[in-house]
Amino acid sequence: MKRTLVWVTFLSLLLLPATGQSEVGVTANEIRIGFYAPMTGFASYFGPSLRNGLMMAVDEVNNAGGIHDRKLKVIIEDDACDATKAVAAAKKLIVRDKVFMIFGGPCAHSVISGCNLADEEKIPLYVVSSAEELVKNYHKYCFIIGMTTWNQSRLMVDFAINELKAKRIGIVYQTGAYGQPGGEGFITRMKKYGMEPVATVVHKIGDTDYTAQVLKLKEANPDMVLVFSYTKEGAMIIRQAWEKGLKAKWVMSTTGNIPSVIDLATKEAVAGRYYAINLTSDIIEGPKLKPFLEIYTKKFPADAARPDFPNDRDTMAYIAGKMIIEALKRCGKDLTRDKFISTLENMGEFKSDIFPPARFRPNDHDGMKTTYWVMYDENGKRRFIDKLYEWNEPFSGSAGPGETAETIKAKEEEYYQTLKKK
Amino acid sequence: MGRGRIFPSALFRKEMLIQNLIGGIQAGSLYALVALGLIIIFKATSVLNFAYGEMVMMGAYFSLVFYSFFRLPLPWVFLFALLSGIILGLLLERVICQPLQRASPMTVVIATVAMMGILKSLARLIWGPGYYALPIFTVTPFQFFSLSLSGNTLYTILISVSFMGLFYLFFVFTKIGKGMRATSENPIAASLMGVRIPRVFFLTWAIAGALAALTGLLIAPLTGVFPDMGNISVKGFAAGVLGGFGSVPGGILGGFFLGVAESLAGSYISTAFKDVIAFLLLVAVLIFRPTGLFGKQG
Numbered sequence: 001m002k003r004t005l006v007w008v009t010f011l012s013l014l015l016l017p018a019t020g021q022s023e024v025g026v027t028a029n030e031i032r033i034g035f036y037a038p039m040t041g042f043a044s045y046f047g048p049s050l051r052n053g054l055m056m057a058v059d060e061v062n063n064a065g066g067i068h069d070r071k072l073k074v075i076i077e078d079d080a081c082d083a084t085k086a087v088a089a090a091k092k093l094i095v096r097d098k099v100f101m102i103f104g105g106p107c108a109h110s111v112i113s114g115c116n117l118a119d120e121e122k123i124p125l126y127v128v129s130s131a132e133e134l135v136k137n138y139h140k141y142c143f144i145i146g147m148t149t150w151n152q153s154r155l156m157v158d159f160a161i162n163e164l165k166a167k168r169i170g171i172v173y174q175t176g177a178y179g180q181p182g183g184e185g186f187i188t189r190m191k192k193y194g195m196e197p198v199a200t201v202v203h204k205i206g207d208t209d210y211t212a213q214v215l216k217l218k219e220a221n222p223d224m225v226l227v228f229s230y231t232k233e234g235a236m237i238i239r240q241a242w243e244k245g246l247k248a249k250w251v252m253s254t255t256g257n258i259p260s261v262i263d264l265a266t267k268e269a270v271a272g273r274y275y276a277i278n279l280t281s282d283i284i285e286g287p288k289l290k291p292f293l294e295i296y297t298k299k300f301p302a303d304a305a306r307p308d309f310p311n312d313r314d315t316m317a318y319i320a321g322k323m324i325i326e327a328l329k330r331c332g333k334d335l336t337r338d339k340f341i342s343t344l345e346n347m348g349e350f351k352s353d354i355f356p357p358a359r360f361r362p363n364d365h366d367g368m369k370t371t372y373w374v375m376y377d378e379n380g381k382r383r384f385i386d387k388l389y390e391w392n393e394p395f396s397g398s399a400g401p402g403e404t405a406e407t408i409k410a411k412e413e414e415y416y417q418t419l420k421k422k
Numbered sequence: 423m424g425r426g427r428i429f430p431s432a433l434f435r436k437e438m439l440i441q442n443l444i445g446g447i448q449a450g451s452l453y454a455l456v457a458l459g460l461i462i463i464f465k466a467t468s469v470l471n472f473a474y475g476e477m478v479m480m481g482a483y484f485s486l487v488f489y490s491f492f493r494l495p496l497p498w499v500f501l502f503a504l505l506s507g508i509i510l511g512l513l514l515e516r517v518i519c520q521p522l523q524r525a526s527p528m529t530v531v532i533a534t535v536a537m538m539g540i541l542k543s544l545a546r547l548i549w550g551p552g553y554y555a556l557p558i559f560t561v562t563p564f565q566f567f568s569l570s571l572s573g574n575t576l577y578t579i580l581i582s583v584s585f586m587g588l589f590y591l592f593f594v595f596t597k598i599g600k601g602m603r604a605t606s607e608n609p610i611a612a613s614l615m616g617v618r619i620p621r622v623f624f625l626t627w628a629i630a631g632a633l634a635a636l637t638g639l640l641i642a643p644l645t646g647v648f649p650d651m652g653n654i655s656v657k658g659f660a661a662g663v664l665g666g667f668g669s670v671p672g673g674i675l676g677g678f679f680l681g682v683a684e685s686l687a688g689s690y691i692s693t694a695f696k697d698v699i700a701f702l703l704l705v706a707v708l709i710f711r712p713t714g715l716f717g718k719q720g
Contacts, residue, residue: 042650045551175694201693206653208452208645209681211445212688212696215438232553232646243563244441245570263555264646268562306550 023336024123025100031070031328031335033058034093034102036077036086036114043081046106046313050128051076052300053310053317054103059299061325068333072325075099079110086110090117090125101340103320105129106146106313108177115142124341126324128316130254132181135366135398136405143344143360145320145367146313149178150397152253152277153185153228155371155389159275160224160251161193170199170222170248172213172237174229182228182253191416198222203237205230210240218246227252235264242269252276257374258308259285259382267380275385278374279312281354283384289354292318319355323367326350356388363400437568442685448575450681451582452641456658457665457673458586459633465606465668466626467519468527472534474634475655476541477514481507481638482647483545486556496558503639504632511631512624519623538652545649556642578640585636586674589629593670602626660704666714675716680704 025032035054039047058072075097077089093099101124105111108131115134118125118141125142132148160166173183190196199220201213217225225248227234234252256276282288292315297304327343349357358367369391377383395411456478463471484506488499518533560573593599604612605622613619645651657680665676680700687699707715
C-alpha cells in the first residue's frame, strides 16, 4: 500500500507540469515563431526581405514590452526555395524548436508542402506568397498574403481593358508554377469581356533571346501586352520588343514593380508605356513609405544598399508581422493555436498607413484582394497611381471549407456564361 | 487586288525570317563563345570545365565593377574585364589543373563542379543575390530597310565574331597557337618537339579566362548581371557537342546552328517548344552523327 502511494505521488508529480502547461511554443515570457524562406540558392533575394520585414514588426512589439508580458522569439531556417528542404525546416521548427506558429514564403512548392504539413500537424502557417495553389484547395491552418496569381491575372486584365482601354491584347508568360496560372488567368478573365488574346507567347526562366516571342507579338499588332514573368525575364522581353520596333503598352505582375526594371528594360522602352501592380499604398520611394524606409535603412544597412531592397516583399512581411501581432494581442493571455486561427479569421479588415486593407475570413484565407498600380511616365519617372482597385465579383479564387479548385473554376465559368447570355 | 493583299504579308514574312535569323545569330554568337572556351580547355588539357559558366558570370561582374563602380570608359572596361578574366583563368589553373595533374579525369571534373559552386557562392556573398543592369550598348532601335535593329544586337554579333576570328588567326599563325594545337593532338610528341606543356596549359586557361570575361561582358547588357547567369554554359555544352567537341570551328558553327534553330523553332512552331526543338535536333545529330556535325569520324 505504502509502495503504491509512493508511485501515485511520483506519477502525479510527473504529470503536474503537463496539466498546468500552456500551448506549444508559448511560455510565461516567450512566444516562439518559426521562420523559413530561401536564405541561400538561386532565390536567396527573397529570404532576407521576408526576414527583415518580419523582424521590424517583431522588434517593434518586443521593444514596447511584448504581448501580454511575452516577448516574440523568431527561429530562422533556410528552405533554399526547395520543397524538400522546406518540409525539413518546418519539421525541425515543429519537433525540435516546438514553435507556436510558422511564418514563411514565398516559393510556391515550398509553401504548398508547408501548408500540407501545417494541416497535418495542426500548426498555423502564415505565408507571404503569390502561389494560388495554396488557396485553390482549403487549408485550415494556412493563411496567405501577397496577392495570388489568380487575383493578379484577373486584376491586370480588368486594368488593361477598363483603365487603359486596351483593344488588342497580347499575352506573355513564363512556364512553371508562377507564370502558367497567371497566363491561363488572363485568358479566362478576357472571356468576361468577350475577348481573346491576339497572340500568346511563353518563355522559360533564364532565356536570353526573345526574338521568336517578340516577332510573334509584333505580327499580331497588339496595343497592349500583359506579362506574367519574373522581373529579369519580363524586363528583357520589353527591351527586346522595343529594339525590334513593337510599340505596345505593357502591364506586368507584382514582379514588375521594382525600380531596377527601368535599368534592365531601359528608359526608352518603358517611358509612358509601362504599368505594374503595386501592393503598397505608395511606391517604395514615395512619401508614405518614407518612415518605413528610414527605419529599414537604419536597421539593415547592408541589405538596404543592395539594388531593389527594400521592396514589396519587405513591406508585406512587415504588415504580415503586424497582423500576426495584432491577432496574438487579441487572443489574450491564454493563447492557443485554435484561438489564434479563429482570431485571424474574424478580426476584420487590418488597416495600416502603408498597405491596402488586408482581411481573412473563415471561408477565405487569402488576405489580399486589392491593389494599387505604378507606372513610368513619359520622362521615365516612376509614378504611383493613387486609386485602389478592389475585387468585387460574386466569387473569388479561394476555396472555403468543402470547396475545391474545380468548384471555383466552375463558378467562374458559370458567371462568364451568364454575362454572355445577358 | 489579290496580289496587293498578299504582298505586304509576304514582305512581313520575309522581314520576320530575317529578324529571326539575326536574333538567332546574336544568341548563337554567345553560345559559340561559350563553346569555344569549353573546347580549348578540353582540347589542351582534357578537362571538361564545369565551372566555365561561372567564369563567364565572374567576367560579367568584373565588367560591372569597372563600368558602374569605377565608371571607366567602355574600351577600358573591355581591357580590364579581359585582364581580370585572364587572372581568374590562371588562378583556376593553379587551383585545379596543377595540383590535380596526375589525378583521374573524373577527379578533375568533380573539382571543376566544386569550383562552380564556390564561384557562385562567392558572387552571392560579394554582390548579393539581386540583379544589376549593365547598359553598355545603346538599345535605341534604328531602321535598316524594313528591319528594326539595335546597337545591342549589332555590337554583340560584331564583337563576338571579331574575337572568334582573332582566335582563329592566333591558333593558325602564331608559334604559341601552333604549340597549343600540337599539344591537343599529341602532348608527348609536342613535348619531344620542344613545346613546353605546362606553359601551354597555363596559356590555355588564360585564354579561356579572357574568352569567359568577354562572353560575360556581352551577355550582361542582354540579361543583367546575377549569380545564376552562368547557366548559359548548358547551351555552350550543347553547341560544342552539336559541332563536335574536339573541333573549334565545329563548336562555333554548333553555337550559331543552335541559336538559329531555337529562334526559328520558336517563331514558326511554338515558343513553348523552343528549347525542346533545339535539343531534339541535338539528339538527332548525336544519333545519326555521334561525333557531331563537324567532328572527325572514328
